Amino acid sequence: MNTTTDSAPETLRARMVDTILAAGHAQTPAVEAVLRAVPRHRFVPEATLEDAYADIAVITKRAADGAALSCASVPTVVAMMLDQLDVHPGQRVLEIGAGTGYNAALLAELVGPEGSVTTVDIDEEVTAGARRGLDATGHEHVRVITRDGALGAPEHGPYDRIIVTVGAWDLPPAWQDQLVPGGRLVVPLRWRGQTQAVAFIREQDRLRSDRMDLCGFVPMIGQDGEKNGPITTDGTVTLYYDIDQPIDPSALTGVLDQPRVSVWSGVTIGASEPFDGVWLTLTATDFATCRIAANQTAIDSGLCTPAIGSRSPALAEDGSLAYFTYRRLDAPEARFELGAHAHGPTGEQLAERLCSQIRTWDNDRNHHPQIHARPANTQTDTLPAGQVITKRDSTLVLLP
Numbered sequence: 001m002n003t004t005t006d007s008a009p010e011t012l013r014a015r016m017v018d019t020i021l022a023a024g025h026a027q028t029p030a031v032e033a034v035l036r037a038v039p040r041h042r043f044v045p046e047a048t049l050e051d052a053y054a055d056i057a058v059i060t061k062r063a064a065d066g067a068a069l070s071c072a073s074v075p076t077v078v079a080m081m082l083d084q085l086d087v088h089p090g091q092r093v094l095e096i097g098a099g100t101g102y103n104a105a106l107l108a109e110l111v112g113p114e115g116s117v118t119t120v121d122i123d124e125e126v127t128a129g130a131r132r133g134l135d136a137t138g139h140e141h142v143r144v145i146t147r148d149g150a151l152g153a154p155e156h157g158p159y160d161r162i163i164v165t166v167g168a169w170d171l172p173p174a175w176q177d178q179l180v181p182g183g184r185l186v187v188p189l190r191w192r193g194q195t196q197a198v199a200f201i202r203e204q205d206r207l208r209s210d211r212m213d214l215c216g217f218v219p220m221i222g223q224d225g226e227k228n229g230p231i232t233t234d235g236t237v238t239l240y241y242d243i244d245q246p247i248d249p250s251a252l253t254g255v256l257d258q259p260r261v262s263v264w265s266g267v268t269i270g271a272s273e274p275f276d277g278v279w280l281t282l283t284a285t286d287f288a289t290c291r292i293a294a295n296q297t298a299i300d301s302g303l304c305t306p307a308i309g310s311r312s313p314a315l316a317e318d319g320s321l322a323y324f325t326y327r328r329l330d331a332p333e334a335r336f337e338l339g340a341h342a343h344g345p346t347g348e349q350l351a352e353r354l355c356s357q358i359r360t361w362d363n364d365r366n367h368h369p370q371i372h373a374r375p376a377n378t379q380t381d382t383l384p385a386g387q388v389i390t391k392r393d394s395t396l397v398l399l400p
Contacts, residue, residue, distance in 0.1 A: 038102065055074055093159060096220075100130060117141075149166065169220070194313070197215040205375070230249060247316050255343045283387070284399070306325055320350055
């Protein structure tokens with residue numbers, strides 16, 4: 001429970017916003033102002049004030065196995081997505097995923113008295129908590145609806161802006177249908193094992209990405225298009241892949257016991273330089289892209305040593321595997337060379353493909369592929385040339 005002195009919330013909130021600004025977010029005076037104004041601690045009453053204003057997610061509901069079901073998102077991510085959404089006074093905004101109600105309160109401040117905010121969540125316990133937080137902070141006018149977020153809220157639309165604050169594997173048709181032409185949809189979208197907060201603009205029968213940033217979110221209930229399976233008999237290494245990919249983890253069981261081949265790209269990074277763009281580049285260029293996760297036992301034994309143990313890009317194809325890794329160079333300052341470890345009959349070729357895309361990323365590290373999202377039944381001959389990812393409700397085309 002909150003136990004710090006009454007003067008602490010304002011001080012801690014100011015410090016939180018300063019952290020957000022230092023990270024390069026809250027890029028407009030309006031977003032900065034609402035972050036300074038809305039009391040986040042009122043939406044997470046069970047958290048300490050320090051946790052309420054730290055740059056961390058505050059878990060508010062867990063499943064029986066301990067998995068997070070609902071939370072107050074990391075403040076820097078909240079600010080980043082508000083920047084992407086580009087909300088203006090008087091607009092109508094739909095939020096999918098009510099969470100604690102904090103994000104809806106920020107949106108209500110941004111749209112002002114002439115605008116409207118509707119937030120939807122499938123869990124009535126979550127919506128009840130959001131309603132309490134909103135009422136307690138003077139945001140009684142925000143609509144809170146208990147409903148499957150995939151359905152949206154057509155009775156209060158159409159919307160100028162839609163923001164999804166749960167991790168989505170797919171784009172339900174209702175979201176595009178309820179968005180005005182030229183409107184913006186911001187969604188933490190998952191494909192090929194990684195999640196990006198993607199800002200889409202509606203253009204006629206499609207959504208076109210305008211910006212994307214790496215993020216992570218509690219997954220949306222009811223979307224199960226990502227599959228996974230172990231590739232070791234003891235379950236220490238797992239592959240994650242999408243339903244449109246012909247990946248069979250059982251056919252790869254034991255592949256890591258085959259001789260390892262290492263291929264190095266010649267691309268180097270410093271200790272604090274990000275490299276998540278490599279994964280994004282792979283998703284736009286190689287259909288075999290997936291995610292590999294190794295637990296500490298597999299890492300310590302040397303069986304599998306990906307760049308990040310719990311989540312690194314990999315290529316899986318025809319009984320072979322290559323995954324992203326790095327090695328430390330002998331240099332005065334810490335430098336690391338990016339590359340791939342590979343196993344299986346065509347593992348070396350997969351590693352060469354992976355390293356080729358590392359070099360592509362290195363040519364322009366700030367470049368992002370563009371995504372065109374269309375309904376799942378779109379004729380393939382009408383799609384632009386690019387990497388096609390087929391989901392249940394939508395078809396994504398990634399243009400490198």
